[in-house]
Amino acid sequence: MKIQNLVFLVLFFPLLLSAKQKTGIIPQPVSMQVHSGKFVITENTAIEFKKNQVELKEAAAFFGKAIREISGYELPFNKKKAQTIRLSLDPINTIGKEGYQLQVTSDHIEIKANTKAGIIYGMQSLLQLLPPIRTNAKLELPCLEIEDYPRFKWRGMHLDVSRHFFGPEVVKEYIDLMASYKLNVFHWHLIDDQGWRIEIKQYPKVTDVGAWRVDQTQFPWGDRPQAKAGEEPTYGGYYTQEQIKEIIAYAAERNITVVPEIEMPGHVASAIASYPEFSCAQQPQLPLTGGDYSNTSSNYCAGNDAVFEFLENVLTEVIDLFPSEYIHIGGDEVNKDSWKKCDRCQARIKEEGLKDENELQSYFIKRIEKFLISKNRKMIGWDEILEGGLAPEATVMSWRGEAGGIEAAKMNHDVIMTPVNPCYFDFYQAGPAGEPLAFSGLNNLKKVYHYEPIPEELPAENAHYVLGAQANVWTEHISTVEHLEYMVLPRMAALAEVVWTPKEQKDWESFNTRIQEEYQAYELKGLRYCPGNFTVAIQPVSQDGKLLVALSTEILNGEIVYTLDGTEPTLESKKYTQPIEIESTVLLKASVVLHGQIRGAVPAQQQFVMHQAIGRDVNYTYPVSPYYLADGPNSLTDGVRGTATVGKFWHGFNGNDMVATVDLGKSKLVKNITLGCFQKYKGWIFMPKEVTFEASADGVVYEVIETISNPIDENAEEVIHDFKTTYGKDARYLRVSAKTNVCPKGHNGEGKPAWLFVDEIIVE
Ligand SMILES: [Zn+2]
Structure with missing residues (x-):
C-alpha cells in the first residue's frame, strides 16, 4: 500500500466507521417496513417534480442543500439520470396535512404528500438515515416503505x-x-x-x-x-x-x-x-x-x-x-x-x-x-x-x-x-x-x-x-x-x-x-448533549407490611450495584436483580455500571429508618399542598428520609400549619419522637417557628410533651433539621404540630408565607 493511501485511510477511518448504516428514525414513523437492498445517492441522482409546483422546487432545494453539505454532490432537478428522487403532491386521504408516504427501492426514491410540509418530513426521515456530516462514504439508504403522520398538530x-x-x-x-x-x-x-x-x-x-x-x-x-x-x-x-x-x-x-x-x-x-x-x-x-x-x-x-x-x-x-x-x-x-x-x-x-x-x-x-x-x-x-x-x-x-x-x-x-x-x-x-x-x-x-x-x-x-x-x-x-x-x-x-x-x-x-x-x-x-442519567432511581414500595426498594436506571444495558452499609458501591458490590427488602435502619448507596465501569459523579443514596410508626396512617388537620405530595398520604411514616431533592419525599404546606396525628394502632412505649424539617432559602422553604409534640391514650385528651422553638438561622441556605423530644411513657395517639413561618427580612418574599417542608415522623 502506498503511503498516500495509508494516510487517506487513517484520516477517514473514523468517518467511514461512523457512516455505518443508521436504521432508526426519531420520531418513530406510524408504519415502516425495511426491505433488503439499498439505494445509493450519487452524482447520477436527480430530483424530479412537476415544474409548475413551486413548493416542490423549494423542497427540492432544501434536500439538495442537505445532500451537498454531507457529500459535495449537486443533485440536478428534472434532468434525465439513471436514478431519481421523485417528489409529488397527490391527494392522499390517510395521512393528513403533514403526513407523507416514502418509498425507497434500488432505483428510485419517491415521496408523496398532500402538502410541502409532508414532503419535507419525508426528506427529514431520509436525512436521519444518512451520515450526519460531510463524508466520503457512500450515501446508502435501505430499501423501505413508510407511511407517516403526526399524532398532534x-x-x-x-x-x-x-x-x-x-x-x-x-x-x-x-x-x-x-x-x-x-x-x-x-x-x-x-x-x-x-x-x-x-x-x-x-x-x-x-x-x-x-x-x-x-x-x-x-x-x-x-x-x-x-x-x-x-x-x-x-x-x-x-x-x-x-x-x-x-x-x-x-x-x-x-x-x-x-x-x-x-x-x-x-x-x-x-x-x-x-x-x-x-x-x-x-x-x-x-x-x-x-x-x-x-x-x-x-x-x-x-x-x-x-x-x-x-x-x-x-x-x-x-x-x-x-x-x-x-x-x-x-x-x-x-x-x-x-x-x-x-x-x-x-x-x-x-x-x-x-x-x-x-x-x-x-x-x-x-x-x-x-x-x-x-x-x-x-x-x-x-x-x-x-x-x-x-x-x-x-x-x-x-x-x-x-x-x-x-x-x-x-x-x-x-x-x-x-x-x-x-x-x-x-x-x-x-x-x-x-x-x-x-x-x-x-x-x-x-x-x-x-x-x-x-x-x-x-x-x-x-x-x-x-x-x-x-x-x-x-x-x-x-x-x-x-x-x-x-x-x-x-x-x-x-x-x-x-x-x-x-x-x-x-x-x-x-x-x-x-x-x-x-x-x-x-x-x-459537535453538539453538546446529556448522555443519560447515571444516577440510580431509588423507589420505595410498601407491600404486605414490608418495605421494599426498587432500583432502576434509564441507561441502556446499565447494571446496578449497591451497598446497605453506607460504603461506596464498587464493581464487587452486590448486583441488583430484584426489589430489596429493608429490615433495619440503613443507608443505601447504588451506582450504575456500564461497560465494566462505575459511572456517574456520585452514587445515589437514601437513608431508611425503622421505627414504630412505619406504615401507620397520618391524619392532617390542614391539607398538604397538591404540589408536594411526595409518595402519597403516608410519606411521613414510610421509613424514607427526605433528602435535599426538593420535589421528592417532602410534604409541603403553604400558608397553614402542619398538624399531623399518628395512630400507633395500640398503646406502646414511646421513648422519643422526631419531626424532620427542611429549609431551602432560595426555594422559599423555611423551618417552622416551633414544633409541639403531644401524646394521648384515647385520641381526645392530649398531653403536651414539649414545644421546641426553631434553632436554625433563618438565613441558612440549605438545612435538614430534626426536632426531637423524649417521652418515655405509653401512648397510642401522637400529635405533631409545626407552626408555619414567613419569609425572613431581606428575602425576596419578605413577610410572605414560607413553605413548610416536613418528612418523617420517627417514633422510637
Ligand atoms: Zn395601576
Whole structure:
C-alpha cells in the first residue's frame, strides 16, 4: 500500500466507521417496513417534480442543500439520470396535512404528500438515515416503505431569549434541531423582566434601554447584584425586525411556525425600565441584572389607558411581522400587590364592576384578546389567564401541572400541555451531582419519553381540545449555546416521539436504542448533549407490611450495584436483580455500571429508618399542598428520609400549619419522637417557628410533651433539621404540630408565607 493511501485511510477511518448504516428514525414513523437492498445517492441522482409546483422546487432545494453539505454532490432537478428522487403532491386521504408516504427501492426514491410540509418530513426521515456530516462514504439508504403522520398538530419547543440572549445563528440552529425531529412550533419568549428582545419601531426605548443590563454573568442568577446608577449596561441584545423576518422565513422552509410571546401584564420589568410611566408606581428603575426583584415594578398598570395604547401599537408591529395564527400574550405570575395599592387600578375595578384584582387581570387579558381577534389572530396564554374568568376564545398553555389544561378543555377551549413535570427542560435531566446548575426538579429522558399529553381525567369527548404538547427552556441558568444544546439534547428527541408517534406504538426500549445512534450524530456534529442519567432511581414500595426498594436506571444495558452499609458501591458490590427488602435502619448507596465501569459523579443514596410508626396512617388537620405530595398520604411514616431533592419525599404546606396525628394502632412505649424539617432559602422553604409534640391514650385528651422553638438561622441556605423530644411513657395517639413561618427580612418574599417542608415522623 502506498503511503498516500495509508494516510487517506487513517484520516477517514473514523468517518467511514461512523457512516455505518443508521436504521432508526426519531420520531418513530406510524408504519415502516425495511426491505433488503439499498439505494445509493450519487452524482447520477436527480430530483424530479412537476415544474409548475413551486413548493416542490423549494423542497427540492432544501434536500439538495442537505445532500451537498454531507457529500459535495449537486443533485440536478428534472434532468434525465439513471436514478431519481421523485417528489409529488397527490391527494392522499390517510395521512393528513403533514403526513407523507416514502418509498425507497434500488432505483428510485419517491415521496408523496398532500402538502410541502409532508414532503419535507419525508426528506427529514431520509436525512436521519444518512451520515450526519460531510463524508466520503457512500450515501446508502435501505430499501423501505413508510407511511407517516403526526399524532398532534402542536409540537412545540419554547426558548427564553430574555434571561439570556441568543443570537440569530443560535436560533436557527435550534430551529434546525426542531425540524430534524418534525417539531413544528417555535414559541419565542421575546420579552421578560430581564430583557426586551424585539425591535419595535414606534418605541425604540424598549430595546435601547430594555435590551441591555449591567453584566453580572459571573454570578449565579439569584445572586446577581442589582445595577447601580452610572454602571454601564453591556449585556444583552435584541433582534431587528429584518432578522426576525429572516428567522420566520427560515423556520417556514422547515414547516415551523414561529409564535411570538409578548408578555403582559406581568414579567415586564424591562418595559418598565424603558417606560416607567406604564407601571403603577411610575418610578424610574434600572434594568434587572438577574433574580433580585427588590424595589422593582414588573407589571403594567391595568388602570392606565396609555398602557393599552402602547400594547396595541406593539402588537400591531408584531402582527405585521409574524404570520402565526397565534400570538402568545404570557399572562403568568402577575404580582397583583401593585394593583392593590394603585388608585388607577382600583378606579378601573370600580368602573368596570370587577370583584377583585383577579378579575382585573381577566379584564386586561380580555381587552387584549378583543384587539387580537379584530386583527384575525388567536390569543394564547399561560394557565393563569383562567383566574378571574377566561377570555372568550383563548387557548391555554398549561404549565402549573395539567389542572389548568383540563379545566380549559372542559370549557371547550384549546389547550397546549406543557406541565413543569416533565416538560421544563431547564430542570435537571441527570444527577444533579456532576451536572451544570439547573432548576431543582428532575426531568430525565425516560420521564419525558413517558409523558402522555391527554390526561386520564379529561373526558374523551374533550380530548380533541388538547392540540399537543411543548417543552419550555427558561434560561436563567443557561447563558451559552453549549449549555443550551446540552439541556435540549436528547430530551427534544423524546418530546418529538411524545407528540408525533401513535401512543400505542411508543416503546422506550426501542427509543433508547435509536437514541444511541443520535448520540453518535451529536458527537460528529459537535453538539453538546446529556448522555443519560447515571444516577440510580431509588423507589420505595410498601407491600404486605414490608418495605421494599426498587432500583432502576434509564441507561441502556446499565447494571446496578449497591451497598446497605453506607460504603461506596464498587464493581464487587452486590448486583441488583430484584426489589430489596429493608429490615433495619440503613443507608443505601447504588451506582450504575456500564461497560465494566462505575459511572456517574456520585452514587445515589437514601437513608431508611425503622421505627414504630412505619406504615401507620397520618391524619392532617390542614391539607398538604397538591404540589408536594411526595409518595402519597403516608410519606411521613414510610421509613424514607427526605433528602435535599426538593420535589421528592417532602410534604409541603403553604400558608397553614402542619398538624399531623399518628395512630400507633395500640398503646406502646414511646421513648422519643422526631419531626424532620427542611429549609431551602432560595426555594422559599423555611423551618417552622416551633414544633409541639403531644401524646394521648384515647385520641381526645392530649398531653403536651414539649414545644421546641426553631434553632436554625433563618438565613441558612440549605438545612435538614430534626426536632426531637423524649417521652418515655405509653401512648397510642401522637400529635405533631409545626407552626408555619414567613419569609425572613431581606428575602425576596419578605413577610410572605414560607413553605413548610416536613418528612418523617420517627417514633422510637
Ligand atoms: Zn395601576
